[in-house]
Amino acid sequence: MKSYIPYLVVLLLISVAAAALVSMEVTEIVEEPGVSLALPDTLGSWSGESLLFCQSDTCMYSFSAPQSKESPVCPRCGSEVRSSWSVAEVRLLPSDTVLLKKAYSNQRGQTLYASVVVSGRERVSIHRPQMCLAGQGYTITRQGTQVLDVPGREPLIITVLDLQPPLRHHALGQKRFFAYWFVGAERETASHWARTWYTALDRLLLNRAHRWSYISVMGNAQTDGPVLNDATSDFIALLCSTITHSDPGSDN
DSSP states (O other), X not given: OGGGHHHXXXXXXXXXXXXXXXXXXXXXXXXXXXXXXXXXXXXXXXXXXXXXXXXXXXXXXXXXXXXXXXXXXXXXXXXXXXXXXXXXHHHHSOTTOEEEEXXXXXXXXXXXXXXXXXXOTTSOSOOOHHHHHHHTTXXXXXXXXXXXXXXXXXXXXXXXXXXXXOXXXXXXOOOEEEEEEEEOSSOEESOHHHHHHHHHXXXXXXXXXXXXXXXXXXXXXXXXXXXXXXXXXXXXHHHHHHHBOSOOOBOO
């Protein structure tokens, strides 16, 4: 009989947990995200253009264009194009996910790609960035955090990854960086695991689920190591102050 006691304890715990879940009230969905649902056309000296994606499985061409000159069809194959959504994202992400993408350029010829993903009700729109980048063929060669000064609020802490592009791009000889952080209605963090932990606490203790936003900036690496140059740092700080609603404080 003693050999069955551990199994009986496990079954009892599972039964109690199941009963607790059934008796819980429906989780309150906090619809208001912590960011604006639009990227600005300009950020200081940077000018933004929409990122468009061909929806043909055999083409999947992507290109940027001013919003006033967005084409309804792909210039390569003539298929339908969609702003911000690639073919893979249309298939994999819930339809209530919000995707915002723009390419920003300055007078020095530098280009940065800004992206915002706002989760929907299913909360599966946001994944660990390292997994997505590996799936796209990038190799992460180094990882670190950087603290940026943002006027009018607490410093912003971001995660910065050094990337080796996929083999098809190696001939260009240009490494890239990928910087990101997460914004909730009341919290902000550069850690995917911290975001997951906060989400679990909100559900268990407050019976509440927030719409988290995942903000990222990508471009060619200008320095040796996971430290951004001044122009890129200033851009990210300006992006943060422009699209985030408030200063939730940072927990990393």
